[in-house]
Amino acid sequence: MTITHHLGADTLISFAAGTLSGALSAVAAAHIALCPHCRAELVWCERIGAALLEGLPTPPPATVEAAVRAVPQPAAPNPARLGGNAFNPILRLARDDFADVAWRRIGVGLWHRPLPLQGQGSLQLIKAAPGASVPEHGHGGGELTLILRGAMSDATGRYVSGDVADLDQDIEHTPVADAGAGCVCAIANEVPTRFRGLLARLLQPWHGL
Amino acid sequence: MVGDWVSVRARPGPVVSYNAMTELLARIAQRTDPAAFHELYQSYGPRVKVYLVRRGVDAATAEDLAQETLLTVWRRAALFSSAKGSASTWIFTIARNLWIDRLRKEVPWQELPAAHAAETSPEPLPDEAVAESEVQLRVRAALAELPVEQQRVIELAYLEGLSHGEIAARLGLPLGTVKSRVRIAYQRLRAAVEDLK
Numbered sequence: 001m002t003i004t005h006h007l008g009a010d011t012l013i014s015f016a017a018g019t020l021s022g023a024l025s026a027v028a029a030a031h032i033a034l035c036p037h038c039r040a041e042l043v044w045c046e047r048i049g050a051a052l053l054e055g056l057p058t059p060p061p062a063t064v065e066a067a068v069r070a071v072p073q074p075a076a077p078n079p080a081r082l083g084g085n086a087f088n089p090i091l092r093l094a095r096d097d098f099a100d101v102a103w104r105r106i107g108v109g110l111w112h113r114p115l116p117l118q119g120q121g122s123l124q125l126i127k128a129a130p131g132a133s134v135p136e137h138g139h140g141g142g143e144l145t146l147i148l149r150g151a152m153s154d155a156t157g158r159y160v161s162g163d164v165a166d167l168d169q170d171i172e173h174t175p176v177a178d179a180g181a182g183c184v185c186a187i188a189n190e191v192p193t194r195f196r197g198l199l200a201r202l203l204q205p206w207h208g209l
Numbered sequence: 210m211v212g213d214w215v216s217v218r219a220r221p222g223p224v225v226s227y228n229a230m231t232e233l234l235a236r237i238a239q240r241t242d243p244a245a246f247h248e249l250y251q252s253y254g255p256r257v258k259v260y261l262v263r264r265g266v267d268a269a270t271a272e273d274l275a276q277e278t279l280l281t282v283w284r285r286a287a288l289f290s291s292a293k294g295s296a297s298t299w300i301f302t303i304a305r306n307l308w309i310d311r312l313r314k315e316v317p318w319q320e321l322p323a324a325h326a327a328e329t330s331p332e333p334l335p336d337e338a339v340a341e342s343e344v345q346l347r348v349r350a351a352l353a354e355l356p357v358e359q360q361r362v363i364e365l366a367y368l369e370g371l372s373h374g375e376i377a378a379r380l381g382l383p384l385g386t387v388k389s390r391v392r393i394a395y396q397r398l399r400a401a402v403e404d405l406k
Contacts (some may be wrong), residue, residue, distance in 0.1 A: 008387040008388075008392070009391065009392045009395040009396070010373060010391045010392050010395075011367060012339055012395075013363075013391050013395060014366065014372065014373060016305075016367075017305075017366040018305045018306075018308065018309045018372065019366055019370055019371060019372045019373075019375075021370070021372065043293070043294055043298070044348075044395075044398070045395070046294070046298050046302050047294065047295070047298050047344065047345060047348045048348060048352065048367065048395075048398060049298075049301045049302075049305065049367045050294075050295060050297035050298040050300070050301040050345065050348075050364065051297070051345065051348045051349040051352050051361075052260075052352070052364065052368055053253075053256050053257070053260050053300070053301045053304075053368050054225045054256065054297050054345075055349070055352075056255075056256045056259040056260055056263075056368075057255075057256075057259060058251075058252075058255040059257060076378065083227065109378060125350045141374075168385070168388070181326060182264075
């Protein structure tokens with residue numbers, strides 16, 4: 001897998017700072033799990049957080065003494081809990097060619113699966129048959145699209161498995177799935193997507209895009 | 210109360226010595242050395258608490274999470290690898306993840322990468338440890354040299370925990386301006402350490 005489309009620096013900073021909203025950070029985490037480049041960049045973003053942490057003042061020692069006294073005896077290290085990136089929940093859905101995903105048809109050659117999410121935004125998988133297009137849409141907020149299988153193209157380029165499209169809200173686009181393999185992707189929206197056109201308006205009320 | 214604690218009674222923290230911190234972590238990992246933990250706690254416990262308070266966490270929860278952060282360090286010290294980042298970076302990510310976990314407990318799609326800990330850590334080579342400490346020093350120096358308006362957006366993101374949209378609202382700027390300041394600040398920070406890696 002050669003990944004050429006990465007997360008933007010502003011998105012990585014938000015992710016490192018822990019301020020990226022739920023849906024976006026879920027997709028960002030899945031891309032980071034796949035992408036050594038963005039993993040390395042994320043470490044840089046975390047170093048910035050660490051530098052700021054070091055610059056913070058320390059309160060009077062008395063507070064510290066009390067806290068240290070309260071520390072219980074050590075338990076054995078528990079590395080089993082640190083599953084790491086192989087257990088990313090979005091990537092896990094892709095196993096056995098998405099066998100566990102209950103797709104719902106939402107148009108010609110187009111299926112989706114909303115993923116439950118607390119808080120802001122929406123998160124879903126989209127499956128597009130070869131050549132199928134997702135209706136033209138703009139974004140009220142940020143959108144992250146991670147390609148999980150196949151490829152898709154839009155005005156900003158061609159995206160293959162592992163690539164992430166990190167688009168600003170001023171971009172409107174009409175992604176088209178690859179003629180050969182079609183496309184499965186995970187899409188996170190900061191706010192619900194606004195579709196243009198009649199088909200989109202008909203679809204929107206019931207598929208929740 | 211919280212404000213008093215942070216701004217009036219607090220004093221600037223002593224400078225963190227990277228090699229000393231790596232050494233402390235090694236003593237905890239190898240000998241579960243309580244004295245080493247005490248020293249590490251003195252350096253990071255209060256900073257983590259201040260960090261969380263700045264992010265809007267109430268004082269009691271911040272105290273709680275700061276303890277949990279340092280306890281995690283105590284338990285997982287054997288997994289720390291100075292080749293992958295400084296003690297500060299590791300502790301920062303642990304504190305951030307614990308706070309996010311608490312905020313977003315029910316979200317199943319949120320699996321935060323645990324920066325260092327995911328893979329088993331090989332023994333760090335001494336020169337790698339030195340390089341990482343220099344990287345961290347450079348990042349700090351470069352942060353201090355950023356233009357004030359760029360420092361401000363970075364601090365608001367990391368320390369106050371504001372999204373780009375919230376920063377835009379706070380500063381009365383368009384969202385695009387905030388994002389471009391963040392990107393430019395990041396480029397400058399990366400450029401400042403480029404020759405090291």
